[in-house]
Amino acid sequence: MAKKVESGKENKKQKSKPVSGEMSYRLKCAKTANGLSHFVMYGDVPKEKTLL
Amino acid sequence: MSNSDEKVNGLAVHSIDQANTVLIDADNVFWAMTAKDAQGAPFVSREVLSLYQKQKDSLDGEMKQFRFSAELSAVYIDPTDRCNSNCPYCYVPAKMRKHGAQMTKEQLRQALNKVLDYFRDKKRKPVIIFHASEPLLAKEAVFSAIREFKDKFSFGLQTNGLLLEKEDVEFLKEYRVGVGISLDAPLRSLNNKTRPSAKGGNFDAVIRAIDWFDGYQGLNVISTMTKFNIHSLDKLVKFLHSKKVPCVLFNPVRLTQKHSLKTKPDEKLMTKNFLKAVDTAIELSQSSGRRIVVANFSNTILGIVAPEARRMMCDISPCGGGRCFLTVTASGEMIPCGEFIGLKNSSGGNIFKTGIKEAMQSAPFQKIRSRFVEKIAECDACLYRNICGSPCPAELGSMGNMFQKAVFCEFYKAVIRHAFKLIAEGKEKYCFREEGWDNLVYNYQL
Numbered sequence: 001m002a003k004k005v006e007s008g009k010e011n012k013k014q015k016s017k018p019v020s021g022e023m024s025y026r027l028k029c030a031k032t033a034n035g036l037s038h039f040v041m042y043g044d045v046p047k048e049k050t051l052l
Numbered sequence: 053m054s055n056s057d058e059k060v061n062g063l064a065v066h067s068i069d070q071a072n073t074v075l076i077d078a079d080n081v082f083w084a085m086t087a088k089d090a091q092g093a094p095f096v097s098r099e100v101l102s103l104y105q106k107q108k109d110s111l112d113g114e115m116k117q118f119r120f121s122a123e124l125s126a127v128y129i130d131p132t133d134r135c136n137s138n139c140p141y142c143y144v145p146a147k148m149r150k151h152g153a154q155m156t157k158e159q160l161r162q163a164l165n166k167v168l169d170y171f172r173d174k175k176r177k178p179v180i181i182f183h184a185s186e187p188l189l190a191k192e193a194v195f196s197a198i199r200e201f202k203d204k205f206s207f208g209l210q211t212n213g214l215l216l217e218k219e220d221v222e223f224l225k226e227y228r229v230g231v232g233i234s235l236d237a238p239l240r241s242l243n244n245k246t247r248p249s250a251k252g253g254n255f256d257a258v259i260r261a262i263d264w265f266d267g268y269q270g271l272n273v274i275s276t277m278t279k280f281n282i283h284s285l286d287k288l289v290k291f292l293h294s295k296k297v298p299c300v301l302f303n304p305v306r307l308t309q310k311h312s313l314k315t316k317p318d319e320k321l322m323t324k325n326f327l328k329a330v331d332t333a334i335e336l337s338q339s340s341g342r343r344i345v346v347a348n349f350s351n352t353i354l355g356i357v358a359p360e361a362r363r364m365m366c367d368i369s370p371c372g373g374g375r376c377f378l379t380v381t382a383s384g385e386m387i388p389c390g391e392f393i394g395l396k397n398s399s400g401g402n403i404f405k406t407g408i409k410e411a412m413q414s415a416p417f418q419k420i421r422s423r424f425v426e427k428i429a430e431c432d433a434c435l436y437r438n439i440c441g442s443p444c445p446a447e448l449g450s451m452g453n454m455f456q457k458a459v460f461c462e463f464y465k466a467v468i469r470h471a472f473k474l475i476a477e478g479k480e481k482y483c484f485r486e487e488g489w490d491n492l493v494y495n496y497q498l
Contacts, residue, residue, distance in 0.1 A: 022097055023476075024084035026107070027358035027492040 061101050062108075064435055065094055068472045075100060078435045080111035081359050084498065085476050103498055115438065118360045119368060122412060122421065126179040126377040127167050128390055131155045131194055133382040135185035137212050137249050141276060141305045141312035142184075143446075145394040149185050153382040157193040163380055163403050164201055170408040181208035181230075183379070184390055188215040195220075198227050208232065210274065213258040214249055221264040230270045232301070233258055237281045238291035245280055246315065259295075267296035269485075272347060274301045278315035282322050285329035293336045293344040298485060300333075301347040302326055304460050308391050308447045323466045330470070330483075337482045350483045352471045355439035357480065358492055367441040367464075369425040374400070374417035378408070386411040388420045391446030398446075420445055423454050430457045440464040 058065045063075040063082070073094035076083045084100040133144065133152020142149065155163070164180065171178045180201075182194050188211050198207050208230040216233075224231055235258045237243040244253025265271045273292055277285070285302060292300055304322065305315050330349045337343040354362050365372020374388030381393060384404040392398035400411030411417060423445045425437040434440075442461070445454040458464060474480055481489050 021087035021095060022084060022100060023498055024082070024100060024103055025357065025497040026082075026111070026495040027361070028495045029358065029361040030491050030493045 060096055061104070063101075063104060065096075066435055067094075068469055068476070072473065072476045074472055075104075076435050077104070077108070077111075078437055080108065080115045081356065081438050082107060082111050083356060083472075085472065099498060103496065107496055114360060119370065119424070119438075122375045124170070124178070124376060124378065124408070124412070125176060126181060127408075128181045128183045128377060128379040129160070129163060130183055130185065130379065130381050130390065130393075131160055131187050131190035133185055133393075134189050135212075136189060136214055137186065137247060137254065139246055139248070139276075141246070141278060141309075141315045143306055143308040143312070143391050143393065144185050145309065148394060152185070154190055155193060155382050155384075157196055159384070159404070160190070160193045160197050161200070163384065164197055164205070166403050166407060168201075168204055178205055179208060180205045181210065183210045184393075186212055186214070188220075191215060191220070195223060198223075198229060202227055206230070210234075212247065212249075212254045213261045214254050216257060216261040216264075218264050221261060225265070225268050225270070228270060230272070231265070231268075232272050232274045233261060234275070235273050235288070235292075236275050236278070237284045238288045239284065242281060242284060246276065246278055262292075262295045262297060265297075267298075269298055271297055272299035272301060273297055274303065276303050276305050277317055277322055277326065278305050279317040280315065282317045282325045285325045286332040289329045289332045289344060289346070290336065293333070293340070293342070296342070298343060299345050299347050302329065303348070304463060306391060306444060306447045307459055308395075308444075308450045319460055319463050322460070323463045326463070326467070327470050334474070334479055334482045338479075343482065343485060345483055345485060349467065349471070352439065352467050353475070353480050353483050356468070356471055356475065359438065361492065366443040367439070369431075369438065369441040370421045370423055371441060371443060371445060373445065374412070374420040378411060378417070388417055389446060391444060395446060395450060428455050428457055430461070434465075436465060436468045439468050 060075065063077055066074050066076055068074050071088060073086050073088055074083050075086065075096060082104055086094050086096060086100070088094055132154040133148040134154060135144070135149040167178060167180065187194055187209060207227065209224065210232040212234045234247060234254065235243060236246045240253070240255040243255045247254045275281070275288060289300060305312055305317070307313055307316060330346050333344050333346050351362055351367060355367060362368060365376050379387050379390045380403050381387065384402040385399040386401055386403055386408065387393065387398045398416050400414035400417045425431040425442050428442055431437045431442045440458065442458045447459060448454045448456050
């Protein structure tokens with residue numbers, strides 16, 4: 001899931017939960033420069049998710 | 053809510069609710085959530101400020117690139133202007149829906165080849181979405197194009213479902229087409245009021261099709277929020293979840309055409325019921341282990357945690373119309389977005405006579421790209437300006453001035469506040485499809 005952290009600790013189970021009352025984070029798409037394949041709307045429908 | 057909020061080292065201090073404060077840079081959407089102390093004052097640590105200083109320049113650059121680059125990723129094609137329904141809020145003029153143009157199979161091929169020409173040197177596989185009025189009135193041409201160009205494009209289809217047959221559903225699944233299907237309410241009588249047809253409405257056809265799709269992950273349901281259906285949004289979420297639909301989109305009705313004003317909902321009621329639907333989707337996703345996401349709320353969360361991963365372009369400023377996508381009408385006119393159909397001076401040329409490159413450089417397209425939040429009164433001082441994007445230029449332009457704030461400005465503010473609250477509660481992952489969330493990686497984390 002989480003692969004790269006520049007600041008703070010990596011915690012794969014906590015992409016968000018506040019630590020000591022504070023949190024700040026920024027995520028990026030791992031697949032394309034500015035878009036996710038198969039995300040919320042149109043675009044690639046992955047083969048393995050296509051229920052025929 | 054404005055830049056006049058107190059600032060700490062360049063970050064505005066903005067109260068979300070009784071428990072949480074957010075520090076935010078509205079230009080690049082750096083944010084940090086901090087709990088309040090017993091007196092209600094925010095606690096701001098040195099770590100937050102130093103993280104901000106470290107990230108600021110790169111976030112500024114990324115946001116600028118994301119907002120102001122003009123790189124197409126999708127083309128909407130209307131293979132026909134005609135429709136077999138008559139929704140009271142439709143942005144396509146009634147005359148066009150009755151007597152408009154329709155592409156032949158050969159014309160559609162020609163249009164797709166023009167799109168292909170434009171993308172020949174680009175790395176990205178373009179997305180083609182067959183869209184309004186009702187593309188399945190040109191079903192043979194559309195399906196033939198999907199067969200022929202299956203390796204060249206990713207395809208999407210937006211339909212009212214009235215003409216969908218079982219074999220069509222199998223075809224769309226086989227070719228992995230993303231399908232948006234229109235449904236406004238979980239009750240036949242209520243739905244058919246705003247989604248009419250010659251035989252009453254599209255309810256029965258849509259339910260039948262949803263059953264045929266049977267949990268297909270490329271399916272989403274699009275629902276237009278009007279004064280008629282706002283009390284049933286959460287019920288629609290429950291209904292769709294029970295039908296294994298993975299994604300629903302609740303669009304506030306656009307008032308681009310005057311007649312749609314008759315369907316305008318009360319903004320407060322719409323906000324309350326939309327957020328109730330969002331919470332219902334999260335509860336169902338948590339409790340059942342099978343997710344249903346409210347796509348436009350997901351996009352708001354993305355606007356905060358991963359702004360550059362946003363795909364729905366209405367909430368980016370300048371909007372994606374004529375920048376990230378364009379629409380080709382059935383007569384071949386290239387316009388920045390479908391919302392501009394029938395609006396004067398919006399064509400960037402005809403695809404059968406000129407190219408996409410020329411359309412992108414045309415005056416109408418440049419005009420839309422010139423509308424951004426820093427030029428709009430109130431938005432220019434709003435901390436949420438780069439999360440909301442202040443849609444929509446076509447709608448506001450049709451009202452006389454596209455340089456004004458969004459019609460449903462208060463709705464967007466409340467939705468963004470709710471998104472921050474859910475992030476504070478650690479619930480944001482339930483707003484995404486699992487694989488979508490897993491494809492996001494940290495840029496930084498405190």
